[in-house]
Amino acid sequence: xxxxxxxxxxxxxxxxxxxxxxxxxxxxxxxxxxxxxxxxxxxxxxxxxxxxxxxxxxxxxxxxxxxxxxxxxxxxxxxxxxxxxxxxxxxxxxxxxxxxxxxxxxxxxxxxxxxxxxxxxxxxxxxxxxxxxxxxxxxxxxxxxxxxxxxxxxxxxxxxxxxxxxxxxxxxxxxxxxxxxxxxxxxxxxxxxxxxxxxxxxxxxxxxxxxxxxxxxxxxxxxxxxxxxxxxxxxxxxxxxxxxxxxxxxxxxxxxxxxxxxxxxxxxxxxxxxxxxxxxxxxxxxxxxxxxxxxxxxxxxxxxxxxxxxxxxxxxxxxxxxxxxxxxxxxxxxxxxxxxxxxxxxxxxxxxxxxxxxxxxxxxxxxxxxxxxxxxxxxxxxxxxxxxxxxxxxxxxxxxxxxxxxxxxxxxxxxxxxxxxxxxxxxxxxxxxxxxxxxxxxxxxxxxxxxxxxxxxxxxxxxxxxxxxxxx
DNA sequence: TCTGTCATAAACATAA
DNA sequence: ATTATGTTTATGACAG
Numbered sequence: 001x002x003x004x005x006x007x008x009x010x011x012x013x014x015x016x017x018x019x020x021x022x023x024x025x026x027x028x029x030x031x032x033x034x035x036x037x038x039x040x041x042x043x044x045x046x047x048x049x050x051x052x053x054x055x056x057x058x059x060x061x062x063x064x065x066x067x068x069x070x071x072x073x074x075x076x077x078x079x080x081x082x083x084x085x086x087x088x089x090x091x092x093x094x095x096x097x098x099x100x101x102x103x104x105x106x107x108x109x110x111x112x113x114x115x116x117x118x119x120x121x122x123x124x125x126x127x128x129x130x131x132x133x134x135x136x137x138x139x140x141x142x143x144x145x146x147x148x149x150x151x152x153x154x155x156x157x158x159x160x161x162x163x164x165x166x167x168x169x170x171x172x173x174x175x176x177x178x179x180x181x182x183x184x185x186x187x188x189x190x191x192x193x194x195x196x197x198x199x200x201x202x203x204x205x206x207x208x209x210x211x212x213x214x215x216x217x218x219x220x221x222x223x224x225x226x227x228x229x230x231x232x233x234x235x236x237x238x239x240x241x242x243x244x245x246x247x248x249x250x251x252x253x254x255x256x257x258x259x260x261x262x263x264x265x266x267x268x269x270x271x272x273x274x275x276x277x278x279x280x281x282x283x284x285x286x287x288x289x290x291x292x293x294x295x296x297x298x299x300x301x302x303x304x305x306x307x308x309x310x311x312x313x314x315x316x317x318x319x320x321x322x323x324x325x326x327x328x329x330x331x332x333x334x335x336x337x338x339x340x341x342x343x344x345x346x347x348x349x350x351x352x353x354x355x356x357x358x359x360x361x362x363x364x365x366x367x368x369x370x371x372x373x374x375x376x377x378x379x380x381x382x383x384x385x386x387x388x389x390x391x392x393x394x395x396x397x398x399x400x401x402x403x404x405x406x407x408x409x410x411x412x413x414x415x416x417x418x419x420x421x422x423x424x425x426x427x428x429x430x431x432x433x434x435x436x437x438x439x440x441x442x443x444x445x446x447x448x449x450x451x452x453x454x455x456x457x458x459x460x461x462x463x464x465x466x467x468x469x470x471x472x
Numbered sequence: 473t474c475t476g477t478c479a480t481a482a483a484c485a486t487a488a
Numbered sequence: 489a490t491t492a493t494g495t496t497t498a499t500g501a502c503a504g
Binding site: 283284309310312313314326327 | 492496
């Protein structure tokens with residue numbers, strides 16, 4: 001089917017349903033070994049677009065793949081056939097979307113490949129069509145879909161703003177009807193119409209958007225909706241991996257999404273100090289770094305500032321140095337490293353949970369859902385993340401997924417240094433914390449269509465001071 | 473169960 | 489008197 005679609009280069013949308021992974025694998029092999037598909041892909045620049053939106057928890061046999069050869073023009077996820085990429089005579093033989101700077105760019109992989117050939121070898125061996133790759137692919141699809149949804153929403157918002165301000169749009173594409181937006185927004189609908197079985201609300205089908213990924217004991221429950229506070233699980237220092245990479249990688253995400261960074265105060269303070277040119281900061285500069293880098297720390301100022309001071313005093317690794325202008329804080333790296341290392345071991349709940357592919361996405365979904373719930377966003381209909389956040393969310397999600405996979409493959413004993421902390425998955429611990437939906441109305445709000453639930457009207461003790469005072 | 477880590481809250485001191 | 493900064497203690501949650 002895939003071959004014929006590609007060969008004809010039609011705009012057919014073909015839905016493959018009821019396929020179990022082995023069947024998929026077989027099909028994949030057939031396609032990738034097909035000259036027809038290969039040539040079609042090469043000549044017509046079409047590609048396989050596997051569009052699905054949900055990782056089914058218990059029913060991999062319900063996997064649906066929507067194949068749209070034209071989808072690549074819509075900016076949607078394109079999955080190139082390995083065979084095609086492996087053709088040495090192709091003009092693009094040495095450029096591959098998944099290969100660059102000598103590194104495999106498969107989400108969360110980053111394996112070093114000396115040359116293109118070794119990359120191909122690596123690609124075929126490490127990222128063959130199996131449950132893991134399939135799950136990763138699904139996650140990527142979800143990410144792309146959410147991005148598209150968010151883009152559509154933001155463009156709409158921009159248009160509304162411009163309309164409101166009576167500003168003529170200088171960018172024609174700012175109108176909310178670009179092709180890619182329409183197509184992306186209606187993607188699920190299209191898929192649904194094309195295949196009633198893939199209706200998002202169908203429990204056993206994987207077409208639902210990003211949030212309802214889990215089945216059964218879903219992260220989103222009536223009670224958990226009230227537990228959407230910060231994810232307190234920390235990992236950066238536990239796995240002895242630098243948080244700088246994560247922060248850098250997800251900088252825009254943290255800047256805009258009021259999601260608690262999964263790092264300890266100590267780690268964050270250290271990062272702030274180390275990022276400074278002279279490796280020293282005043283307390284106030286540390287404050288500023290927190291508010292600048294993390295939307296989360298633009299509220300509850302009294303609380304977290306107290307925590308920062310507390311940490312500075314408590315930990316020996318933070319050294320106060322008297323300065324001409326006052327006092328600055330520095331980091332004693334030795335002391336910092338001295339802290340009792342905590343390494344991950346086989347997490348029973350994790351190991352138990354990752355037996356089905358849907359759980360590969362669960363922890364990050366928790367974060368995502370937390371953010372969504374925090375904004376009272378209907379989980380199914382919209383993405384709640386801020387404009388630039390989902391790209392970083394995507395990488396976080398990928399890494400989370402890969403972390404889970406890593407545990408699957410290594411029996412949870414692997415915590416190799418250098419990996420992005422997100423790759424080391426761990427259970428998410430969500431703590432109940434007063435939430436105020438009104439906070440979301442701030443200048444950095446991520447909400448476009450929030451429906452504030454009275455359930456979220458809790459304390460407002462964090463409004464004890466202007467939250468944006470330090471924002472640059 | 474014990475222990476260490478962490479977040480949070482709060483009391484208190486000191487200097488500007 | 490107020491505020492910012494810094495120290496210390498207490499408590500509870502959590503994980504190993």
